[in-house]
Amino acid sequence: MAKKTANGLKQDKDPARPLLNLKKRRRPGEIVIQSLLFFTGFFSIFTTISIVYELGKEAWLFFRTPAVNLLEFLTGTKWQPHIEEFGILPLATATLVTTAIAMAIAIPLGLAAAIYLSEYASKKMRNTLKPILEVLAGIPTIVYGYFALTFVTPLLRSVFGNDIVEIYNTGSAGLVMGILILPLIASISEDALNAVPRALREAAYGLGATKLEVAVKIVLPAALSGIAAAVILGISRAIGETMIVAVAAGAGPNFTLNPFKAAETMTGHIVRISGGDLSYDSIDYNSIFAIGLMLFFLTLTLNIISQRFVRRFREVYE
Amino acid sequence: MTEINYVFETHGLNIFYGNFLAVADVNINIPRHKITAIIGPSGCGKSTLLRAFNRMNELVPDTHIHGEVLFEGQNLYEKSVDPVEVRYRIGMVFQKPNPFPKSIYENVAWAARIHGHKGNMDELVESSLRQAALWDEVKDILHSSGLAISGGQQQRLCIARAIAVKPEVILMDEPASALDPIATLKIEELMQELKQKYTIVIVTHNMQQAARVSDHTAMMMLNGGATRSGTVIEFDETNKIFTRPTDKRTEDYVTGRFG
Ligand SMILES: Nc1ncnc2c1ncn2[C@@H]1O[C@H](COP(=O)(O)OP(=O)(O)OP(=O)(O)O)[C@@H](O)[C@H]1O
Ligand SMILES: [Mg+2]
Numbered sequence: 368m369a370k371k372t373a374n375g376l377k378q379d380k381d382p383a384r385p386l387l388n389l390k391k392r393r394r395p396g397e398i399v400i401q402s403l404l405f406f407t408g409f410f411s412i413f414t415t416i417s418i419v420y421e422l423g424k425e426a427w428l429f430f431r432t433p434a435v436n437l438l439e440f441l442t443g444t445k446w447q448p449h450i451e452e453f454g455i456l457p458l459a460t461a462t463l464v465t466t467a468i469a470m471a472i473a474i475p476l477g478l479a480a481a482i483y484l485s486e487y488a489s490k491k492m493r494n495t496l497k498p499i500l501e502v503l504a505g506i507p508t509i510v511y512g513y514f515a516l517t518f519v520t521p522l523l524r525s526v527f528g529n530d531i532v533e534i535y536n537t538g539s540a541g542l543v544m545g546i547l548i549l550p551l552i553a554s555i556s557e558d559a560l561n562a563v564p565r566a567l568r569e570a571a572y573g574l575g576a577t578k579l580e581v582a583v584k585i586v587l588p589a590a591l592s593g594i595a596a597a598v599i600l601g602i603s604r605a606i607g608e609t610m611i612v613a614v615a616a617g618a619g620p621n622f623t624l625n626p627f628k629a630a631e632t633m634t635g636h637i638v639r640i641s642g643g644d645l646s647y648d649s650i651d652y653n654s655i656f657a658i659g660l661m662l663f664f665l666t667l668t669l670n671i672i673s674q675r676f677v678r679r680f681r682e683v684y685e
Numbered sequence: 686m687t688e689i690n691y692v693f694e695t696h697g698l699n700i701f702y703g704n705f706l707a708v709a710d711v712n713i714n715i716p717r718h719k720i721t722a723i724i725g726p727s728g729c730g731k732s733t734l735l736r737a738f739n740r741m742n743e744l745v746p747d748t749h750i751h752g753e754v755l756f757e758g759q760n761l762y763e764k765s766v767d768p769v770e771v772r773y774r775i776g777m778v779f780q781k782p783n784p785f786p787k788s789i790y791e792n793v794a795w796a797a798r799i800h801g802h803k804g805n806m807d808e809l810v811e812s813s814l815r816q817a818a819l820w821d822e823v824k825d826i827l828h829s830s831g832l833a834i835s836g837g838q839q840q841r842l843c844i845a846r847a848i849a850v851k852p853e854v855i856l857m858d859e860p861a862s863a864l865d866p867i868a869t870l871k872i873e874e875l876m877q878e879l880k881q882k883y884t885i886v887i888v889t890h891n892m893q894q895a896a897r898v899s900d901h902t903a904m905m906m907l908n909g910g911a912t913r914s915g916t917v918i919e920f921d922e923t924n925k926i927f928t929r930p931t932d933k934r935t936e937d938y939v940t941g942r943f944g
Contacts, residue, residue, distance in 0.1 A: 490746060566783040570843070572744060574796035574850055575773025584799070589786055683786055683832065 472545025477552030512614030538626030559593020725905030730915030837868025
């Protein structure tokens with residue numbers, strides 16, 4: 368059979384031409400690895416779903432009791448289980464205060480450290496400092512907790528006065544939490560800054576930009592999505608941080624925004640209540656799952672917001 | 686006062702990466718408002734030499750130079766000279782187009798803004814894009830990303846960006862090597878326009894391109910010594926380099942007989 372092709376040449380089907388072997392081959396190794404990867408991915412999703420399910424189930428028991436209603440739970444300013452007052456605001460404000468203080472420390476200092484490491488430090492300096500920073504992030508949080516209670520709190524009291532600063536206070540817990548989270552933000556942001564192509568920096572330097580202009584106006588915006596990820600991770604860590612607040616922030620719900628007063632955060636409350644002798648199926652017991660569920664939604668919302676934010680503002684450099 | 690005809694003069698210029706002498710003993714004068722091409726085989730130090738003209742090399746740790754690079758009669762490597770000022774006056778276009786991940790408008794305006802440009806920014810952006818022969822193609826998409834255009838357009842955007850700060854010299858390191866012949870031709874035509882106002886130094890691998898666009902050509906080659914350093918073996922009018930070179934190695938190279 369001769370067929371004309373576009374360039375006018377004839378294409379013959381040669382009956383004598385041996386067929387090349389193009390058959391699909393079996394690659395058992397690929398299949399094993401692929402399924403293994405699939406299962407690890409699947410397993411983490413499965414775990415998350417189970418946690419949410421467990422939280423939701425117990426929280427449902429809590430919200431179902433007649434003494435509780437959702438509106439009061441979300442807007443009530445008293446959390447006193449023994450008189451059946453379940454308003455989450457005092458716990459939420461304490462979490463808010465400690466988190467806000469922590470991030471006010473960790474974001475600017477962490478970013479500054481990241482910029483220094485990636486744009487200013489010599490290679491040798493960077494290779495020494497970064498591991499140290501990462502070790503800092505590995506110190507057990509209980510140590511940070513006692514650092515807050517026995518060092519930062521006395522310091523705050525001597526600066527602002529003993530009558531203003533209580534022995535347990537959210538401020539000192541927040542400050543120390545900021546120090547704890549700083550290396551996390553610095554390290555992840557530094558990775559993001561470092562990943563910005565050299566060509567972009569050279570372009571800016573070639574136009575007569577200073578080091579600072581290159582770092583802040585070119586590299587930083589280009590790394591924004593990675594930095595936002597670092598910040599979100601930091602905030603989630605701050606919201607979920609338990610040991611520092613349990614030790615230093617106070618052991619009783621207190622509806623206040625004053626960082627010098629004692630107040631109990633959501634996590635602090637959970638850990639204190641579950642440390643005591645609670646009977647299963649009591650309303651107190653179920654209430655901590657409701658708080659847990661709140662924490663979960665809080666971090667989820669943050670993640671969604673940050674994704675929106677990143678999609679909107681990031682500069683895609685590839 | 687007589688006008689100095691040379692924008693750059695190098696005296697005994699040696700450029701090191703750490704202990705490695707990459708470029709040895711270069712003595713050339715780059716004439717004003719002309720296009721000077723630097724040609725030579727890969728690895729002979731063309732980019733290194735080019736980047737010595739605006740102190741870009743020192744962004745690589747451990748580089749240093751011996752000798753002098755005079756820019757308008759002043760040694761660029763004098764202690765008191767600020768590399769930021771140097772790069773402000775001597776612009777650069779790179780081998781791979783590297784627009785900022787910002788809008789087309791912002792790509793052009795960015796440097797002018799950090800240098801405190803006082804005039805009308807819209808006008809500056811338009812005139813720079815016009816000079817780079819890109820205006821008609823992007824005037825309706827000024828606010829889309831500088832990365833959302835073709836490679837050839839991106840490279841002209843980078844040229845517009847360099848022009849916007851009104852430099853005296855534009856250094857180009859193989860500016861067309863990543864482009865197709867039509868985009869290359871556009872860049873070459875553009876260079877002929879630009880040399881009315883700017884001095885251009887271009888590194889190229891493409892012999893025809895050097896022959897077509899440049900007025901003077903510096904031929905670089907490894908000097909054959911144990912250090913494997915590159916140097917300028919011949920520097921003359923392009924015409925002469927391509928038709929009557931004095932050095933046998935130049936002749937072999939430009940006629941394609943270089944092994
Ligand atoms: N950052 C660096 N560190 C160490 N050595 C370098 C560095 N950059 C270049 N070199 C070396 O310097 C020499 C000259 O390199 P250069 O990039 O200037 O060559 P070139 O002529 O531009 O080559 P090409 O045509 O491939 O671009 C080469 O031997 C190269 O290995
Ligand atoms: Mg090169």
